[in-house]
Amino acid sequence: MKSIILIDFDGVIRQxxxxxxNQAEALLGITQGALYSCAFSNELLSLAVCGEITHQQWxxxxxxxxxxxWNRDAAVQLVKIWNQAHWDIDWALLEGIRNHSPDGKIVLVTNGxxxxxxxxxxxxLDGHFDLVVSSSHIGVAKPDRLFFEIALQLAGGCPHNAIFIDDSATNVSVAKAMGIDSITHINRDETLAFVRDNY
Structure with missing residues (x-):
């Protein structure tokens, strides 16, 4: 019987x-996609999500x-806008998961x-998760197999009594290889159907 729901944050719960x-880059005369290309480069992203540097240092x-x-003032302004960008929380997804698994342990697993x-x-979202596992706290990030091993250990579970939801096909592939029933999140309905059928 499944008892643990491992769920990603960005791209799943937070949109x-x-x-x-993109608008700021156009207004500031910075090449489209430059910020994301820089921020999410393997070098910088790894340092940030594995806790080697703080978010501010990133x-x-x-x-x-x-x-x-580009102009330094423009760079400063662009990064400020990036940090203040609006996000939405998919409350309906969280509510649906809880309805399908009222006794389940919902664990946020994120490269944070x-x-x-x-x-x-x-x-x-304080108090909405039974456990939060962040890469910056444990020093290893998805899709490293060790991330999932640590998350399951902290949650008191094993691959066969857990399911995993993530928007990254790579992360999902690793979890599946470990024996965790997993889904690549595309939309709320498909993910809730997965939870209903697999929990």
Missing amino acids: WPGNEV CDKVTEQLARS TSRLEEDLTASK
Whole structure:
């Protein structure tokens, strides 16, 4: 019997509906996609989500890299807009999961930076998870198999009594290889059907 629901944060529970960054890049004369290309480069992203640098240090490094190619003031402004971009929480998804698994342990498993707790508070998500496992706390990020092993250990479970929801096909592939029933999140209805059928 399944008793643990491992669920990702960004791209699943938290959605970014706007295009503030793209609009800002156009207004500031910065090449489209430059910020994301820099911020989510393997080098910088890994440092941030594995807790080797803080969220603020990550932003500072992104600013410095952008400033090498564009006006520094523009780089500072763009990173500020990125940090203040609007997000939505899929409350219906969370409610649906809880309805399908009233006795289940819902575990947030995320490649988060040091700002995760602040974001959870701002989103009014405090207390909505039985456990939060963040890569920046444990020092290893998805899709590393060790991330899932640690998450399951902390949750008191094993692959065969857990399900996993993530928007990354790579992360899902690793979890499946470990024996965790998993789904790549595309939309709420499909994910809730998966939880209903597999919990």
